[in-house]
Amino acid sequence: MRLFVALNLPAEIKGKLALAQAGLPDGAARKTGADAMHATLFFLGEVDEGKVAGICESLREAAGGIGETPGRMGAFHVSVFGVGAFPNERKPRVVWAGVQGEGLHGLATAVQHALEKIGFKPDKPFSGHITIARVREGAPPDLAGFFDKFRGEKFGGFEADCFELMKSTLLPSGPKYEAVASFRLQGQV
Numbered sequence: 001m002r003l004f005v006a007l008n009l010p011a012e013i014k015g016k017l018a019l020a021q022a023g024l025p026d027g028a029a030r031k032t033g034a035d036a037m038h039a040t041l042f043f044l045g046e047v048d049e050g051k052v053a054g055i056c057e058s059l060r061e062a063a064g065g066i067g068e069t070p071g072r073m074g075a076f077h078v079s080v081f082g083v084g085a086f087p088n089e090r091k092p093r094v095v096w097a098g099v100q101g102e103g104l105h106g107l108a109t110a111v112q113h114a115l116e117k118i119g120f121k122p123d124k125p126f127s128g129h130i131t132i133a134r135v136r137e138g139a140p141p142d143l144a145g146f147f148d149k150f151r152g153e154k155f156g157g158f159e160a161d162c163f164e165l166m167k168s169t170l171l172p173s174g175p176k177y178e179a180v181a182s183f184r185l186q187g188q189v
Contacts, residue, residue, distance in 0.1 A: 002168040003047045003180070005059065005111050006038040007099075007160050009130065013037075013080050016155040017097055017132055020083065023149055028141035029095060029133035036177055039078075039099045039130050041108045041163060042115055043123050052165075054118055056181050059165060062114035063183040074185050075161035076103030080130065083150040085143070092143055096129035097155060104128050107163065107185075161185055 009017075014034040021031045047055070078101035085092035108126040116122075135141065165180045 001047055001049055001052075002170070003044040003052075003055070004040050004166050004168060005042040005044070005115075005163060006040050006166050007078065007104075007107075007163050008038050008179075009080070010158045013156050013158060017080070017130065020097070020150050020153065020155070021132055023146050024095070024133055024143070025141050025146070027136070028143065029135045030174070031133045032131050033174065036175060037130050037132070038166070038177070039104075039128060041111045041126070042120075044115065044120055045123070051118075052180065055115070055120075056165060058114040058118050059111065059163075059181070059183050062110040063163070064186040075159045076101050076107075076185075077157055078104060078160045079157040080155040082152055083132070083147060084129075085135075085147070089143065089147050092135045094131055095133040095135065095143070095146075097132055099128040099130060101128075101160060103160070107160070111163070 011034075014037050017037055018034045024031065044055070078099055080097055080099050082098045084096055084098065086094040086096065105126065105128070108128075112122055112126070135143075162182050162184045164182050167178050167180050169176045169178075
């Protein structure tokens with residue numbers, strides 16, 4: 001099964017991001033469905049189903065020990081703002097909205113360390129973002145107007161008090177995501 005660890009978003013944020021997606025030129029990109037929007041903390045890739053229990057145990061430990069003092073960090077505020085692209089805005093492949101929060105990198109680091117202990121390595125360094133579209137093959141469209149309009153846009157914020165282990169099933173219509181397990185941040189708020 002194909003797995004990743006993510007922060008899921010409240011419906012209000014997904015709705016605002018979907019409105020921003022309407023600003024993309026028609027046919028320029030495959031838009032991420034609002035139900036599939038999330039911020040990936042760690043991508044595990046294809047994983048044998050027999051390893052899921054161990055992964056869950058490691059993530060449970062990470063949820064209880066975020067921050068300098070294990071068990072002391074609880075929920076934290078996440079802001080969703082601005083847009084950009086990977087690898088860059090001139091040659092976009094992925095269009096994203098930014099995510100930032102005081103505890104976000106600490107959470108991503110704790111998840112990474114927990115998973116490294118059981119043999120998983122990150123596929124790339126953590127970069128807080130929400131994929132909102134994937135640019136279609138061929139010559140990249142001119143998205144300068146979209147980036148100019150939404151670069152400083154504030155899409156809102158939310159309290160992150162848990163994260164999920166997610167399963168991704170790749171379908172012709174796009175990926176389908178479902179939560180395998182949820183992990184509440186156990187520190188004191």
